[in-house]
Amino acid sequence: MSSLRQNSGRVVVIGGGIAGLATALRLAPLPTTLIAKAALGTEASTPWAQGGIAAAIGKDDAPALHLADTLAAGAGLCDPAVAKRVADAAASCIGDLIAWGTVFDRAGTGELALGLEAAHSRRRIVHAGGDSTGRVVAEALARAARASPAIDIVEDARITDLVLGEDAVAGVVAERRGQMTCLPARAVVLATGGVGGLYAHTTNPLGSTGSGIALAARAGAILRDMEFVQFHPTAIAVGEDPMPLASEAVRGEGAILINARGERFMEGVPGRELAPRDVVARAIFQQTVAGNEVYLDARSIGEDFLTRFPSVSAFCRRAGLDPVTQPIPVRPAAHYHMGGVAVDQSGRSSVPGLWACGEVAATGLHGANRLASNSLMEALAYARWIAEDISGREAAKAGIAVLPPSAAATRIDTDLASHARIRRLMSAAVGVIRDHAGLVAASSELEALAFAAPRLSLNADLALVGFLIARAACERTESRGGHFRRDYPAPSALQARSRSFSLADVQMHKAKFQSKPLLARSA
Numbered sequence: 001m002s003s004l005r006q007n008s009g010r011v012v013v014i015g016g017g018i019a020g021l022a023t024a025l026r027l028a029p030l031p032t033t034l035i036a037k038a039a040l041g042t043e044a045s046t047p048w049a050q051g052g053i054a055a056a057i058g059k060d061d062a063p064a065l066h067l068a069d070t071l072a073a074g075a076g077l078c079d080p081a082v083a084k085r086v087a088d089a090a091a092s093c094i095g096d097l098i099a100w101g102t103v104f105d106r107a108g109t110g111e112l113a114l115g116l117e118a119a120h121s122r123r124r125i126v127h128a129g130g131d132s133t134g135r136v137v138a139e140a141l142a143r144a145a146r147a148s149p150a151i152d153i154v155e156d157a158r159i160t161d162l163v164l165g166e167d168a169v170a171g172v173v174a175e176r177r178g179q180m181t182c183l184p185a186r187a188v189v190l191a192t193g194g195v196g197g198l199y200a201h202t203t204n205p206l207g208s209t210g211s212g213i214a215l216a217a218r219a220g221a222i223l224r225d226m227e228f229v230q231f232h233p234t235a236i237a238v239g240e241d242p243m244p245l246a247s248e249a250v251r252g253e254g255a256i257l258i259n260a261r262g263e264r265f266m267e268g269v270p271g272r273e274l275a276p277r278d279v280v281a282r283a284i285f286q287q288t289v290a291g292n293e294v295y296l297d298a299r300s301i302g303e304d305f306l307t308r309f310p311s312v313s314a315f316c317r318r319a320g321l322d323p324v325t326q327p328i329p330v331r332p333a334a335h336y337h338m339g340g341v342a343v344d345q346s347g348r349s350s351v352p353g354l355w356a357c358g359e360v361a362a363t364g365l366h367g368a369n370r371l372a373s374n375s376l377m378e379a380l381a382y383a384r385w386i387a388e389d390i391s392g393r394e395a396a397k398a399g400i401a402v403l404p405p406s407a408a409a410t411r412i413d414t415d416l417a418s419h420a421r422i423r424r425l426m427s428a429a430v431g432v433i434r435d436h437a438g439l440v441a442a443s444s445e446l447e448a449l450a451f452a453a454p455r456l457s458l459n460a461d462l463a464l465v466g467f468l469i470a471r472a473a474c475e476r477t478e479s480r481g482g483h484f485r486r487d488y489p490a491p492s493a494l495q496a497r498s499r500s501f502s503l504a505d506v507q508m509h510k511a512k513f514q515s516k517p518l519l520a521r522s523a
Helices: 016-026 063-073 078-099 134-147 211-218 248-252 277-289 306-309 310-319 375-391 416-429 436-452 458-475 504-506
Strands: 011-014 030-035 151-154 158-164 169-176 179-182 187-190 229-236 255-261 295-296 328-337 340-342 354-356 499-501
Touching: 011 169, 016 030, 016 134, 016 179, 016 458, 030 436, 063 158, 078 134, 078 229, 078 354, 134 151, 134 187, 134 229, 134 375, 158 179, 158 211, 169 295, 169 375, 187 211, 187 328, 187 375, 211 340, 211 458, 229 248, 229 277, 229 310, 277 295, 306 340, 416 458, 436 458, 458 499
Parallel strands: 011 030, 011 187, 030 151, 187 354
Antiparallel strands: 158 169, 169 179, 229 328, 255 295, 295 328
């Protein structure tokens, strides 16, 4: 289906990745409209996920061990109650995916095949299609959603505003094929993905620019831990944009990192190539800054590489590389955002009527550094809890009398030069390694773009999200997880907490940015 049904009893889910699809499926038989900005499977990050899904289902594993690994990776900022709840739910979530038609890889015994990834103490990564897990899962969920009579799927539509009623979000404004439509809703769920497209080097779809964060921020929602961006260490550096990914599972199966001189520079680091992602990313970044190209050497895997990692093999062949006989050039790239819209254990934001699921949400699971393959599991678990929460609430009364001011216009454009400028700025100043001078300069430039651009220009939202990340990064005067400050290279016990703020907080303290802390709330 593809119509924008104006029915106030429907739930609107924004996003066509695993978070949006699973939420819509969980909401059934409640009438739901799933809105995706492109054809399902073409813009979401889910189909690009190679690593897999973490679940403690092995005979030598347990949810308590998964929890311990998650907390260790999160560098002191995970919410233990959330992490435990997700770890406990993992096995049943895998069962849900199988029920929805996902075909996972199996061992010779018929049991699910389990892989190992960085910072996991056990083999607990469930895969589908080798390194094509995200694509296989997304296709299965899309088939199930299209077959559900309760779900109306609208593709190629952009949400420009959340509509606020007297005391809650009451709908959305959508632009589709040049037409603006105000769509009432009993509840709105953001499942819009991450922020990787804000960076010049990213493994995410270029449309992953934090659109849901911008919508929520402008509606007054509280945001959390915006400074924590995870940079995947081994994006394949062959000139593609976005960059193809060499899954962490490749290192899990024995690949090593070497520089142009053939030196294994991770040799003396605890965990070596399977150290936490932030550690590996910084080590590679420092090699490149010093003028040394870095390579992922998977030659020890041999001919098996082609069948075990078909996606990576295809990327390499496209670039004229043979991973069986040649090392693969790699560099860090923006991959996952641990921060986002602050939500509770039911996925509710601080704005009534608004929920958030997946990478757009900050649940407290990931802390300062996401444990590999925890993201798809988080989306599945929260899809369940969000659907239960919405289904258990009475629908609000209909009635949207006036469109937001911006909805009266139809001009939605993007200045490509400004977009490229934002991406370069984010990578240079708000990237793998940061410092005060760079963050202040970036904040000033991004702020000007965010509030000077026309409201319906996509660049306004891009710049706003970049501005919020830069401001939060400037406020955290320590290094922790995915946030590393050259001028504050050590963690601070005094700052071992999540930080939350709203757009109103930013505007309130704008004039005093360099002398007064912005992030007054803590969680």
